[in-house]
Amino acid sequence: MTCALLFSLFLLLVLEAPSQSNHLGPTSRLRYSRFLDSSNVIFLRWDFDLEAEIITFELQVRTTGWVGLGVTNRYTNVGGDLVVGGVLPDGNVYFSDQHLVDEDTLGEDGSQDAELQGLTEDAVYTTMRFSRPFRSCDSHDQDITSDTVRVLAAYGLDDTPKLDRERTFVKSIFLLQIVHPDDLDVPEDTIIHDLEITDFLIPEDHTTYACTFLPLPIVSKKHHIYKFEPRLIARTETLVHHILVYACGNASALPTGISDCYGADPAFSLCSQVIVGWAVGGTSYQFPDDVGVSIGTPLDPQWIRLEIHYSNFHNLAGVYDTSGIRVYYSAQLRKYDMGVLQLGFFTFPIHFIPPGAESFMSYGLCKTEKFEEMNGAPVPDIQVYGYLLHTHLAGRALQAVQYRNGTQLQIICKDDSYDFNLQETRDLPHRLAIKPGDEVLVECHYQTLDRDSMTFGGPSTINEMCLIFLFYYPRNNISSCMGYPDIIYVANELGEEVSDSMEAMMAMSSVEWTPENIKKAEKACKEAQQTVIIKTIDEVVENTTGWIPDIISSARGPCLESTGGKVEPQDKTPAGFRAAPVAISSSSSSSQQLLPIPLIHS
Structure with a gap:
C-alpha cells in the first residue's frame, strides 16, 4: 500500500514538474503567440530551447470540451500527430499523444512523447500546456524543424475526442523564430517614414506591377533604418502579393509618376538593389541591434523604386489602393551598414x-x-544574418x-x-x-x-x-x-x-x-x-x-526517446496511456498559474 502511494505521488510530481532539459516549466513565459483561426477561438503560445531541442506549447480554446494540438503535412491531415487533453466533469485530467488514422479517426501513439505541464478548465476556456522533442523516435510524431510548420489544432464541445472538420484548423507558422522583436532595442529618437503609392487604381488585369520613385528621408547626418513593416489597407490587402523597395544609384535619371514596372518604358525598371521587401503572409521585421540601412551620407541612395505586385484574379474594377512600406529610422547608429543580395x-x-x-x-x-x-x-x-525565400x-x-x-x-x-x-x-x-x-x-x-x-x-x-x-553586412554595390x-x-x-x-x-x-x-x-x-x-x-x-x-x-539529427521507453507493437498493454490511475486535479497549484490569454490580436 505504501509503495503504491509513493509510486502515485512520484508520477504526480513528474507530471507537474517543469522539464529540466528545456527550462520552460508550467509558469515560464512563452515568448511567441498566434491565433490559429479567423474567429479567435484558438490561441497558441509557444517557446523552445534550441540546445535541448524541446518545444513547449500552451493552447487555450473557448470550449469546455477536449482540445488538441499537433503537426501535419502539406497535403493531408491523415498521419498528422495530435496531442489531446481535457478536464472531466469530476476535475480529473486526461492527456494523450495521438495521431490521425484517417480524416475522422484518432489513434493513440505507442510511444508517449508529449509531457504534460498543466491542464485547466473554467466556464469559458480549456487550457493545455505541454512540451515535446523537436524530433521523437515515434514515427507518428512529425518533426519540428526550422522549416515552415503546419500546426494542426482541433477541439470538441464535450470530453469525447472526435474530429469535426468545422472545429479542425491548420495554420502555417515559422515556429523556430530565433529572434523575438521584444528582445531588440528600440531607439528613443525613432522617426517613421512611409514609402507608398497613393490612391492607385488597380487595373482589372490578373497581374500588375506598379512602380513609382520616391525620395528616402532627407536627413542632415547619417541615420539608420532599423525596422520596416507593410502598409496595407483592409479593402485591398488580399490583392497585394508583394512590395519591394529598391535603392537607386545617385547618377540615375528617374521618371515621375506611376507606371508598369516592366512595361513599355524601361526607365520604370531602373534600380535593382533591394533594401527591404515584404510578401504575402509576412509581417514587420526589425534588424539585429548591430545592423541597419544607412541613409544621409553621400554614399547612400537618395531615391528608391517602390514596386507593388497586385494579383487581381477576379478582375475587380474600381478598386483604389494606398499601400507601401513603413520604415523606422534613428540617429542612433548601428555598427554595420547592411545590404541585400x-x-x-x-x-x-x-x-x-x-x-x-x-x-x-x-x-x-x-x-x-x-x-x-x-x-x-x-x-x-x-556576413549573412537573415533571408527571405x-x-x-x-x-x-x-x-x-x-x-x-x-x-x-x-x-x-x-x-x-x-x-x-x-x-x-x-x-x-x-x-x-x-x-x-x-x-x-x-x-x-x-x-x-x-x-x-x-x-x-x-x-x-x-x-x-x-x-x-x-540580408548581410557590410554593404557593397x-x-x-x-x-x-x-x-x-x-x-x-x-x-x-x-x-x-x-x-x-x-x-x-x-x-x-x-x-x-x-x-x-x-x-x-x-x-x-x-x-x-x-x-x-x-x-x-x-x-x-x-x-x-x-x-x-x-543528415537528420538524433531522435529523442520518450522517458517511459518506446512501446513496441507486440506489447499487450494498451498503448497511449500515461499513468491512467493518476490524474492532475484542475485545481492543482501548477495549473492555476497558467497565464490568462486575452481575446485580442497579439
Missing part, C-alpha cells in the same frame, strides 16, 4: 517547369569571383547552398515545407560568411500535378520565380547574382533540334511531358552550363559561366 534563377521564360510533375528541381548559380572588380573596391566577407504557387521547397574551392561548405538557409502564403524575413541561428570566390547555389523544388500546360518564369503569380534574398541554364542544350537533350534560345523555349511546349521526359529535362537543366548574371546598384551588368555542383543533404 538577390540570388536564384534569373526570372524570364528560359525558366520552365513541365506540367504534371510530381517533383521538378530548378537551379540558379551565383559566382562571386567578379564581385570585387564590379564593386570598384575590395569586398569584405559577406520566394517562389510562386508551384513552389514546394527552396535552399541556398555555399561552396568554396569546389567543396560544399554548408546549407545557408532552406525551407522544405515552403508555403506561398507565409513569406517572411527570417533570422539565421548563426551568422555565416561568404568569402570572395565562393559560389552559392539556389535550388527550388516545384510540383505541377494540377497543371496541364507549361509554367514559365515570369512576373505573374501563375508564372514562377526562384529567388532567395540574403552588388545587387544581384543569378543564373540560368543553356536552354539549347536542354532542348537538344529532349530530342528537339533547335539553334537559338528563342526556338528552344518554344520547343518546350511541344514536348510530350511523360514522367520520363520530366526527369530527363530536370537532369539536362542541372547538367547544362549556367550563365551567371551579376548586377550592381548602378545597373552595371557582367556575365560569367559555371556548372551546377551536387548538393549533399544534411
Whole structure:
C-alpha cells in the first residue's frame, strides 16, 4: 500500500514538474503567440530551447470540451500527430499523444512523447500546456524543424475526442523564430517614414506591377533604418502579393509618376538593389541591434523604386489602393551598414517547369569571383544574418547552398515545407560568411500535378520565380547574382533540334511531358552550363559561366526517446496511456498559474 502511494505521488510530481532539459516549466513565459483561426477561438503560445531541442506549447480554446494540438503535412491531415487533453466533469485530467488514422479517426501513439505541464478548465476556456522533442523516435510524431510548420489544432464541445472538420484548423507558422522583436532595442529618437503609392487604381488585369520613385528621408547626418513593416489597407490587402523597395544609384535619371514596372518604358525598371521587401503572409521585421540601412551620407541612395505586385484574379474594377512600406529610422547608429543580395534563377521564360510533375528541381548559380572588380573596391566577407525565400504557387521547397574551392561548405538557409502564403524575413541561428570566390547555389523544388500546360518564369503569380534574398553586412554595390541554364542544350537533350534560345523555349511546349521526359529535362537543366548574371546598384551588368555542383543533404539529427521507453507493437498493454490511475486535479497549484490569454490580436 505504501509503495503504491509513493509510486502515485512520484508520477504526480513528474507530471507537474517543469522539464529540466528545456527550462520552460508550467509558469515560464512563452515568448511567441498566434491565433490559429479567423474567429479567435484558438490561441497558441509557444517557446523552445534550441540546445535541448524541446518545444513547449500552451493552447487555450473557448470550449469546455477536449482540445488538441499537433503537426501535419502539406497535403493531408491523415498521419498528422495530435496531442489531446481535457478536464472531466469530476476535475480529473486526461492527456494523450495521438495521431490521425484517417480524416475522422484518432489513434493513440505507442510511444508517449508529449509531457504534460498543466491542464485547466473554467466556464469559458480549456487550457493545455505541454512540451515535446523537436524530433521523437515515434514515427507518428512529425518533426519540428526550422522549416515552415503546419500546426494542426482541433477541439470538441464535450470530453469525447472526435474530429469535426468545422472545429479542425491548420495554420502555417515559422515556429523556430530565433529572434523575438521584444528582445531588440528600440531607439528613443525613432522617426517613421512611409514609402507608398497613393490612391492607385488597380487595373482589372490578373497581374500588375506598379512602380513609382520616391525620395528616402532627407536627413542632415547619417541615420539608420532599423525596422520596416507593410502598409496595407483592409479593402485591398488580399490583392497585394508583394512590395519591394529598391535603392537607386545617385547618377540615375528617374521618371515621375506611376507606371508598369516592366512595361513599355524601361526607365520604370531602373534600380535593382533591394533594401527591404515584404510578401504575402509576412509581417514587420526589425534588424539585429548591430545592423541597419544607412541613409544621409553621400554614399547612400537618395531615391528608391517602390514596386507593388497586385494579383487581381477576379478582375475587380474600381478598386483604389494606398499601400507601401513603413520604415523606422534613428540617429542612433548601428555598427554595420547592411545590404541585400538577390540570388536564384534569373526570372524570364528560359525558366520552365513541365506540367504534371510530381517533383521538378530548378537551379540558379551565383559566382562571386567578379564581385570585387564590379564593386570598384575590395569586398569584405559577406556576413549573412537573415533571408527571405520566394517562389510562386508551384513552389514546394527552396535552399541556398555555399561552396568554396569546389567543396560544399554548408546549407545557408532552406525551407522544405515552403508555403506561398507565409513569406517572411527570417533570422539565421548563426551568422555565416561568404568569402570572395565562393559560389552559392539556389535550388527550388516545384510540383505541377494540377497543371496541364507549361509554367514559365515570369512576373505573374501563375508564372514562377526562384529567388532567395540574403540580408548581410557590410554593404557593397552588388545587387544581384543569378543564373540560368543553356536552354539549347536542354532542348537538344529532349530530342528537339533547335539553334537559338528563342526556338528552344518554344520547343518546350511541344514536348510530350511523360514522367520520363520530366526527369530527363530536370537532369539536362542541372547538367547544362549556367550563365551567371551579376548586377550592381548602378545597373552595371557582367556575365560569367559555371556548372551546377551536387548538393549533399544534411543528415537528420538524433531522435529523442520518450522517458517511459518506446512501446513496441507486440506489447499487450494498451498503448497511449500515461499513468491512467493518476490524474492532475484542475485545481492543482501548477495549473492555476497558467497565464490568462486575452481575446485580442497579439
